[in-house]
Structure formats: C-alpha cells, structure tokens
Amino acid sequence: MRPLVGLSSDELASLAKELGQPAYRGKQIGRWLYHAYAATFDEMSDLPAGLRAALVAGFTIGTGRCVSASLATDGTEKLAVRFGEDAVVECVRLPYEDRVSVCLSCQEGCAMRCAFCATGISGFRRNLTRGEILQQFLLLQARAPERRISHVVFMGMGEPMHNLDEVLGAARILVGEVGLSARSITVSTVGVVPGILQLAEAGLPINLAVSLHAPDDGVRAGLIPAARKWPMSEVLDACRQYRAKTGRDLTYEYLLIAGVNDDPDQAQRLADTLRGAPGSVNLIPYNPVPGAPGFHRPSGQSVQRFRAVLEAAGRHVTQRQERGGTVDAACGQLRLRALSEPAGLGGAR
Ligand code: SF4
Known part of the structure; x- marks a missing residue:
C-alpha cells in the first residue's frame, strides 16, 4: 500500500x-x-x-499511528508514533501564547551517540521518509485542531543532516501544501558541516540551530563523539557561510551540564570562540536521562553566571523555557516506553 x-x-x-x-x-x-x-x-x-x-x-494515508501519548498541564504533548512494525519515534507539540511549535523526528535512533541523550545511547535504526516526518506533524495537529501549528523544529530524534533530502522534502510540503512560512521552520544539527553547506544551497530560507554544548573541541568531543571530524572552527565557518547565503536566524544551542561545561571560565572561552560569528546562544539547563549517569542539572545560579559572562561579552543570549512538567521526559524516553508497551493508544488517526 x-x-x-x-x-x-x-x-x-x-x-x-x-x-x-x-x-x-x-x-x-x-x-x-x-x-x-x-x-x-x-x-x-x-x-x-x-x-x-x-x-x-x-x-x-500514512503508516503512522500514535502508540503512546503524554499530556502536561501546560498543554505540552509528546507522542510516540509507530510506523509499520519497525520504527517508533517521538514528536512534541508545545503551545505558547503567541505560537504553537512542534518538534519532529527525522530518524529512528541516531548515529551521533551524544553521551547525554537517550536516543544517542540506543543507536541508529533507520531514516524516516518525508511522509513519515510529515505524519508526525499531522498527528499532532489533528489532536488539537483548534490551534494551527505555526512553527516546526527538526530537533527530535535523529540528526537531520544525515537525512537531509527527506527533511527538505518534508519542509517543502510544509511550506507549499500546509502553508507554513519557511521562516518558521528550523533545522537543528550537532554540526555536520557538509549538511550545513548543502542546506545553505537548498533555496529554502529556514533557520539553523547548531548544538555546540562546549566552549572548545576537547570538551565537545566528550559530549558529541561523532562530531570529532568537524572541529568547532569548521562548524562556525559553515555557519558564517549559511548566514551569508540565506540571511536566516542562527542559534548556537548550549546544553548546560553541572561540572562539565557550566563554569564561568568556559563561558568566557565560548564567548571568545564565537567572536565574529553571527547568531545568538540558547542556554538549555540539562535534564538528567536514564542511561546517562554522571550528568547533572546545573543550579539556577550557575546558569545565570554563565549567561552573564556571555552577555558581558556582547552575545545575545536566550534561555529555553521550561515546558512540559511530567511530559518533560528527555528525548527518546517515551519511545523506549512505547517499545516495551506495544499496545499503547492505537490508531489516533
Ligand atoms: S542529541 Fe540529537 S544528535 Fe545527539 S544523539 Fe541525541 S538525537 Fe542524535
């Protein structure tokens, strides 16, 4: 079929x-x-x-069905979606006052093996098709049709640059058929340089988010082992080219982990590394995940100290809004639960 x-x-x-x-x-x-x-x-x-x-x-219509769902009091909803018999992925809807964002997965599992991520720990299974990526969007929209989804972030399971053709195919349908603005779509990568350069040539004015998570290559290699082949200097150079080519927003994601990358000296090193690079820094205080022992959430004070150093250096800084309460399980956790409880909710569409 x-x-x-x-x-x-x-x-x-x-x-x-x-x-x-x-x-x-x-x-x-x-x-x-x-x-x-x-x-x-x-x-x-x-x-x-x-x-x-x-x-x-x-x-x-599509092969996806919702097999598990978790709804928080603030409206944040996370779904585990099964495609056929062989893939389960997660997607999330985040309603805000002024917009509704969704976070979509592009792969089942992920080959990047980030040390702090439940998805990375469980490894790569397969790429999703553009239809499977879009079905996550449609399932989330169908569950709350009274508010149209306005923003899409490819920041769920998987590295979008490793499945870029399908991600771009999905983005083109979102723009051409669903009616979203390309400017409200963001692709998030851990810094796959060839992918950033390819995306710059795609002719779609979408935003780019690059996960740095470290002030230098040494700390970064411990957190994102598969990104060793692209030093930060090359990643930032690709970001400059992306901005020059597309003019779109650029964000450096920085997951703050207590005792690993949240020291004020590291904030200063990050500010120095980013000198001359376009874009803002988004700080994300870490939420612990099972299977990633040794990583802890930083205190509010340490987040504020880190932020102050970056701002004093002239960098625009944002901080990810805490959302989801009980649904705020880390990426990959609902999927693991769905895989162990295959009955789930069954055909939500
Ligand atoms: S954080 Fe993203 S890139 Fe890293 S392993 Fe998890 S899903 Fe993959």
Missing part, C-alpha cells in the same frame, strides 16, 4: 491522472491530507465513490 502523505499537489495530480481522474482531484486529496487531517478515505466526501474505492484498494 503506497502512502499518500508526503506527496505534493503536483504528485497527487499525477496520481489522480494515473487513476483516470482529472488532475484537480489531486488538489482535493491534498486538501483532505494537509488541511483537514483526514484519517480515512471515507472522510474525503467530495471525491467520487470510484476514486475513493481505488484509493482504498491501493493506497494508505
């Missing part, structure tokens, strides 16, 4: 023609998929019965 989520209007028009229908039927299908979040072909009430029957016989 061929999934339809992930196809553009043009591709859906070609499909309609293949099925002996006029091209405009493709647009109608696209509206049901990307604006009405249809879960079945029966819901597509303006399609002729023959076309609906042909779709039921040969196609599926």
Whole structure:
C-alpha cells in the first residue's frame, strides 16, 4: 500500500491522472491530507465513490499511528508514533501564547551517540521518509485542531543532516501544501558541516540551530563523539557561510551540564570562540536521562553566571523555557516506553 502523505499537489495530480481522474482531484486529496487531517478515505466526501474505492484498494494515508501519548498541564504533548512494525519515534507539540511549535523526528535512533541523550545511547535504526516526518506533524495537529501549528523544529530524534533530502522534502510540503512560512521552520544539527553547506544551497530560507554544548573541541568531543571530524572552527565557518547565503536566524544551542561545561571560565572561552560569528546562544539547563549517569542539572545560579559572562561579552543570549512538567521526559524516553508497551493508544488517526 503506497502512502499518500508526503506527496505534493503536483504528485497527487499525477496520481489522480494515473487513476483516470482529472488532475484537480489531486488538489482535493491534498486538501483532505494537509488541511483537514483526514484519517480515512471515507472522510474525503467530495471525491467520487470510484476514486475513493481505488484509493482504498491501493493506497494508505500514512503508516503512522500514535502508540503512546503524554499530556502536561501546560498543554505540552509528546507522542510516540509507530510506523509499520519497525520504527517508533517521538514528536512534541508545545503551545505558547503567541505560537504553537512542534518538534519532529527525522530518524529512528541516531548515529551521533551524544553521551547525554537517550536516543544517542540506543543507536541508529533507520531514516524516516518525508511522509513519515510529515505524519508526525499531522498527528499532532489533528489532536488539537483548534490551534494551527505555526512553527516546526527538526530537533527530535535523529540528526537531520544525515537525512537531509527527506527533511527538505518534508519542509517543502510544509511550506507549499500546509502553508507554513519557511521562516518558521528550523533545522537543528550537532554540526555536520557538509549538511550545513548543502542546506545553505537548498533555496529554502529556514533557520539553523547548531548544538555546540562546549566552549572548545576537547570538551565537545566528550559530549558529541561523532562530531570529532568537524572541529568547532569548521562548524562556525559553515555557519558564517549559511548566514551569508540565506540571511536566516542562527542559534548556537548550549546544553548546560553541572561540572562539565557550566563554569564561568568556559563561558568566557565560548564567548571568545564565537567572536565574529553571527547568531545568538540558547542556554538549555540539562535534564538528567536514564542511561546517562554522571550528568547533572546545573543550579539556577550557575546558569545565570554563565549567561552573564556571555552577555558581558556582547552575545545575545536566550534561555529555553521550561515546558512540559511530567511530559518533560528527555528525548527518546517515551519511545523506549512505547517499545516495551506495544499496545499503547492505537490508531489516533
Ligand atoms: S542529541 Fe540529537 S544528535 Fe545527539 S544523539 Fe541525541 S538525537 Fe542524535
């Protein structure tokens, strides 16, 4: 069964023609998929019965189904989504006063092996298709249709630069079919230099977030072992090229871990390293995850000290808003629970 989520209007028009229908039927299908979040072909009430029957016989809307969900009192919702029999990933919706953001996964597992991350610890399984990436968006939107999702961040499970074609395919559908602005989409990487350069040439004005997490290559290698091949100087050079080419926002993510990278001297070294590099720093106080012993959350005082040093050096600094309460499990934890409890919620779409 061929999934339809992930196809553009043009591709859906070609499909309609293949099925002996006029091209405009493709647009109608696209509206049901990307604006009405249809879960079945029966819901597509303006399609002729023959076309609906042909779709039921040969196609599926998508293979993803929500198998576990966790909703916090502030509205933050995290889902574990199963694709077919072989992949479970996580995605999150974060409603704010002025926007609704979602965080999507692009791989099941991750090869980057970041020492502090539950996903990295469990290793890489497979890349997701653009349709599987988009279905996370649609599942999250369908659960709260009263507020449209306005921002998308590719910061869930996986390294987007290792699956960039599919990530870009999903981003193009979000812009071209769903109607999001490219400027409200962010791709987050741990600093895969060839990917940053490729993204700069993609012709989509999307934002870039680069996880540094360290003031120098020595500390960074201990936290992100797979990023050793791209020294920070090369990463920052790629960031400069990205900004010059796209003019888009650039953020350096910095996960603050007590006793590892939160010393004021390290803040000064980070400020020195970033001198002349465009972009702001986003500080994220670490939340401990099972399987990553030895990493602890810094005190509020130490976060403020770190921030003050960077600001004194003239760097614009933001701090990630704490969201989610009980749902604020680290990346990968809900997936691990879903894998051990396969019954879950079952077909939410
Ligand atoms: S933090 Fe991101 S890049 Fe690192 S292992 Fe986890 S998912 Fe992969």
